[in-house]
Amino acid sequence: xxxxxxxxxxxxxxxxxxxxxxxxxxxxxxxxxxxxxxxxxxxxxxxxxxxxxxxxxxxxxxxxxxxxxxxxxxxxxxxxxxxxxxxxxxxxxxxxxxxxxxxxxxxxxxxxxxxxxxxxxxxxxxxxxxxxxxxxxxxxxxxxxxxxxxxxxxxxxxxxxxxxxxxxxxxxxxxxxxxxxxxxxxxxxxxxxxxxxxxxxxxxxxxxxxxxxxxxxxxxxxxxxxxxxxxxxxxxxxxxxxxxxxxxxxxxxxxxxxxxxxxxxxxxxxxxxxxxxxxxxxxxxxxxxxxxxxxxxxxxxxxxxxxxxxxxxxxxxxxxxxxxxxxxxxxxxxxxxxxxxxxxxxxxxxxxxxxxxxxxxxxxxxxxxxxxxxxxxxxxxxxxxxxxxxxxxxxxxxxxxxxxxxxxxxxxxxxxxxxxxxxxxxxxxxxxxxxxxxxxxxxxxxxxxxxxxxxxxxxxxxxxxxxxxxxxxxxxxxxxxxxxxxxxxxxxxxxxxx
Amino acid sequence: xxxxxxxxxxxxxxxxxxxxxxxxxxxxxxxxxxxxxxxxxxxxxxxxxxxxxxxxxxxxxxxxxxxxxxxxxxxxxxxxxxxxxxxxxxxxxxxxxxxxxxxxxxxxxxxx
Numbered sequence: 001x002x003x004x005x006x007x008x009x010x011x012x013x014x015x016x017x018x019x020x021x022x023x024x025x026x027x028x029x030x031x032x033x034x035x036x037x038x039x040x041x042x043x044x045x046x047x048x049x050x051x052x053x054x055x056x057x058x059x060x061x062x063x064x065x066x067x068x069x070x071x072x073x074x075x076x077x078x079x080x081x082x083x084x085x086x087x088x089x090x091x092x093x094x095x096x097x098x099x100x101x102x103x104x105x106x107x108x109x110x111x112x113x114x115x116x117x118x119x120x121x122x123x124x125x126x127x128x129x130x131x132x133x134x135x136x137x138x139x140x141x142x143x144x145x146x147x148x149x150x151x152x153x154x155x156x157x158x159x160x161x162x163x164x165x166x167x168x169x170x171x172x173x174x175x176x177x178x179x180x181x182x183x184x185x186x187x188x189x190x191x192x193x194x195x196x197x198x199x200x201x202x203x204x205x206x207x208x209x210x211x212x213x214x215x216x217x218x219x220x221x222x223x224x225x226x227x228x229x230x231x232x233x234x235x236x237x238x239x240x241x242x243x244x245x246x247x248x249x250x251x252x253x254x255x256x257x258x259x260x261x262x263x264x265x266x267x268x269x270x271x272x273x274x275x276x277x278x279x280x281x282x283x284x285x286x287x288x289x290x291x292x293x294x295x296x297x298x299x300x301x302x303x304x305x306x307x308x309x310x311x312x313x314x315x316x317x318x319x320x321x322x323x324x325x326x327x328x329x330x331x332x333x334x335x336x337x338x339x340x341x342x343x344x345x346x347x348x349x350x351x352x353x354x355x356x357x358x359x360x361x362x363x364x365x366x367x368x369x370x371x372x373x374x375x376x377x378x379x380x381x382x383x384x385x386x387x388x389x390x391x392x393x394x395x396x397x398x399x400x401x402x403x404x405x406x407x408x409x410x411x412x413x414x415x416x417x418x419x420x421x422x423x424x425x426x427x428x429x430x431x432x433x434x435x436x437x438x439x440x441x442x443x444x445x446x447x448x449x450x451x452x453x454x455x456x457x458x459x460x461x462x463x464x465x466x467x468x469x470x471x472x473x474x475x476x477x478x479x480x481x482x483x484x485x486x487x488x489x490x491x492x493x494x495x496x497x498x
Numbered sequence: 499x500x501x502x503x504x505x506x507x508x509x510x511x512x513x514x515x516x517x518x519x520x521x522x523x524x525x526x527x528x529x530x531x532x533x534x535x536x537x538x539x540x541x542x543x544x545x546x547x548x549x550x551x552x553x554x555x556x557x558x559x560x561x562x563x564x565x566x567x568x569x570x571x572x573x574x575x576x577x578x579x580x581x582x583x584x585x586x587x588x589x590x591x592x593x594x595x596x597x598x599x600x601x602x603x604x605x606x607x608x609x610x
Binding site: 095274277278279280338340342344345348384385386388389398401 | 551
């Protein structure tokens with residue numbers, strides 16, 4: 001009876017999305033006008049640029065940061081920090097056994113701090129300055145040359161945010177990504193190995209992927225077709241391929257998910273895998289962590305818009321709906337196939353939906369987001385319950401099953417939900433200052449470039465990095481340490497004194 | 499003197515304690531324990547990983563009583579801890595050689 005009810009609800013939800021997606025004509029127009037409030041701004045800024053060139057002797061209009069955008073970016077950056085510490089740390093921490101709780105909290109906490117410092121030393125420069133299509137340059141090592149007056153481009157012409165907050169915002173992205181990986185090999189890895197791996201992987205996998213996907217000259221360079229071509233040639237490899245990744249589906253989630261998969265294959269299964277109880281010690285903590293992730297994700301996705309405007313509001317709605325739909329997708333799938341809807345399933349579903357909508361959130365419409373979320377919930381449920389046990393790897397906390405699979409699904413799904421015919425916004429053409437003609441197949445090919453390059457790049461770098469760390473310090477703790485728990489043996493503490 | 503060791507369902511602890519107080523039993527030591535008997539365990543499912551929980555949580559009571567109230571105490575526990583369903587627990591009674599109250603040094607039934 002129960003399963004009958006849940007089947008019915010799942011189908012009625014799906015059919016609702018079907019109906020909503022089938023009426024795109026009127027809603028699509030509304031979204032477009034909402035989505036591009038920058039259009040009038042563009043006109044006025046171009047006018048002022050013309051004035052500036054015609055009167056070159058007179059002091060030109062000095063571009064400055066918009067205060068509203070700046071305030072939003074500060075808040076968004078704080079929200080992403082909230083995602084990592086404590087959000088991700090608690091989400092993961094709740095899923096391990098009590099004897100390993102602190103080791104997970106500590107790995108996430110220290111990876112965050114380590115990456116933050118590396119980001120300032122060379123990360124920002126390598127990811128976000130002009131260089132080759134794969135790596136940036138070294139012009140901004142130690143954030144050299146950045147002042148409070150330095151500006152970073154947004155997605156609207158003539159609209160800027162202070163470069164320092166852009167640096168900090170992107171820092172949080174680079175910090176959460178290696179922290180996601182620890183979920184794959186939790187409960188059995190050496191702390192020192194995690195740190196050394198993070199340094200190598202951050203340098204050779206995160207930074208180049210970020211550069212390939214996100215580095216471009218900014219919208220101001222796209223004045224006409226010739227200028228656009230010239231500016232386009234300086235952009236990152238995947239940016240040039242036209243791969244869309246609004247907030248890091250490729251750079252963050254596929255990248256980390258693949259590193260996790262390679263990691264758990266190379267480090268091996270936990271002692272007692274499939275023999276002893278490895279049940280989560282506190283699903284309560286996991287629910288708190290997932291909820292913090294959900295809240296923080298608004299900083300992650302909406303902040304990626306870099307401006308506090310109408311498109312930011314669309315991204316907000318998309319993020320909210322996809323997570324909610326994925327929660328329902330996972331929970332009802334679990335209810336139907338395993339008999340009981342679990343809290344861990346609900347929390348996992350929300351995260352799966354957030355992962356999947358991440359690349360798409362700036363181009364999807366609300367109905368597309370619900371659809372993508374529902375599919376992500378069901379597919380990720382399948383990947384962690386069926387795929388994992390079929391293939392037999394021990395991805396302790398499903399870093400690959402949720403972030404890898406959800407990321408790939410989201411990256412490919414972006415091509416579908418971005419289509420204006422399905423209520424998406426389409427892709428903005430900065431030369432004609434209008435929405436470009438949309439080809440779903442063409443976009444799907446671009447997205448596949450992103451997915452395949454991320455899988456291969458991260459796979460190879462991860463393999464070499466793990467190998468190197470294994471030779472230098474060893475990846476795995478000795479058996480007695482693993483049995484005793486990492487908290488006492490690695491950190492000299494216990495999480496709970498009860 | 500006898501030592502009563504009772505294994506009961508955790509949620510019955512308060513009922514048993516109250517019932518024992520009413521008949522004049524002055525002290526009970528309770529411990530949270532896990533065990534198995536005829537009652538089957540249950541399975542837990544975490545992201546598809548199924549764990550069979552064989553050992554179920556119970557409360558163990560240890561009660562030292564004078565011989566004359568033993569039967570009444572046992573009867574009281576049986577009545578208070580009974581739900582009629584499998585897994586209600588068991589009571590063990592054993593001889594108790596000596597009891598000493600640490601504060602005063604009293605021994606025997608006086609110390610109970």
